[in-house]
Amino acid sequence: MNNNITVLGIETSCDETSAAIYSSKSGLLSHALYSQIPLHAHAGGIIPENAARPQLEKIRGIVASAIETSGKEINDIDVIAVTNTPGLAGSLLVGLNFAKAMAWARQKKIIGVNHLEGHIFSSFIEHKDIPFPHLCLTASGGHTELYLVYDFGVFELIGQTLDDASGEAFDKIATRLELPYPGGQAIERLALTVDNHDFFSYPRPTAKTLDFSFSGLKTAVLYDMVKRNAYDLKTKKLLQKDNVFKAQVASSLQVCIGDTFVHKLTLALSLHRTVRAITFVGGVSCNRYLKQRIMALCAQHGKTFFAPSAQFCTDNGAMIAFVGHYRAQKQEFSPWSLDIFE
Ligand code: KG4
Ligand code: ZN
Helix, strand or coil: CCCCCEEEEECCCEEEEEEEEEECCEEEEEEEEEEHHHHHHHHCCCCHHHHHHHHHHHHHHHHHHHHHHCCCHHCCCEEEEEEEEEECCCHHHHHHHHHHHHHHHHEEEEEEEEEEHHCCCCCHHCCCCCCCEEEEEECCCCCCCEEEEEEECCCCCCCCEEEEEEHHHHHHHHHHCCCCHHHHHHHHHHHHHHCCCCCCCCCCCCCCCCCCCCCCHHHHHHHHHHHHHHHEEECCCCCCCCCHHHHHHHHHEEEEEEEEHHHHHHHHHHHHHCCEEEECCCCCHHHHHHHHHHHHHHHHHCCCCCCCCCHCCCHHHHHHHHHHHHHHHCCCCCCCCCCCCC
16 A cells, blocks of 8 residues: 555444545545434434435445545545444444445445544644643543543543533433523523523532543532422423523533533543643534633643544544554454444
């Protein structure tokens, strides 16, 4: 394989269908994405059985669009990288089978990529100079994890959620507040209207461990709403529909999650003094308030802060192409027997 490797990355692990082209010489050349958010909005979330069918219909067009806008042709692609774990089985199968069929027909190598590794290195798509070792806080709808990142593909899990992910807390509380799906964005918008103030002081973690827990916070918010006669537990109905009250809940929740992230990262910095930077990735890292909190922490500790732009915080093919690229440089290809793992 020549020194200028061109990789097609494919991501279909959850409800997105995305493809991107990344090359050694020019970095990211294109990125195409089909989002199912409008399809799932009426159900208030993803129904796994309904996610794979539209992906099957869209994947060919999305891959074609990524290749076309990259200015490359199929013949220029050396490797196809595809998310094979973790995710929804049906959705993962759509991406993997498409990648295998294309690789077989066009005689390309394939590389199976772990979706979480994609998120961990997603800041590199736009920032080439992130120093190692660094801390990476991955916060999405399914994961909240802290990693110590030593090099490309070399990282260690040092903390993780014991129950719900932070994105799940945003989404579930948003549903209780009758806000549109996905909840994180709606909470951020509402919190801005009351200047991100902490109105209700929900409980913060005090334990000196790097693990997270968000299920207690979800319950604490619910019982606080019940206490204020804002929510009826029996009928599961929101009683206080006033936008100011909803904004106060949204804002208090956001400040509480911000405090939790800062608390855990401060502890991680004290335990791992050699880290030079912090990266904040995954769908929740779209949140500007949370980003500012971590940025301020970095400034305080003399560390550099990096986060992807919003289009690469949420699931995307570019992060899969990026990981596929450094794996291809190391000649770490997958066999044809590559399978999916939920
Ligand atoms: O990484 P992602 O697109 O998918 C998973 O791998 O889960 O993350 C989706 C999550 C959802 O829970 C969504 O509510 C959350 O990211 N999210 C946000 C914001 N935008 C998306 N959370 C807080 N603030 C946001 N602005
Ligand atoms: Zn994700």
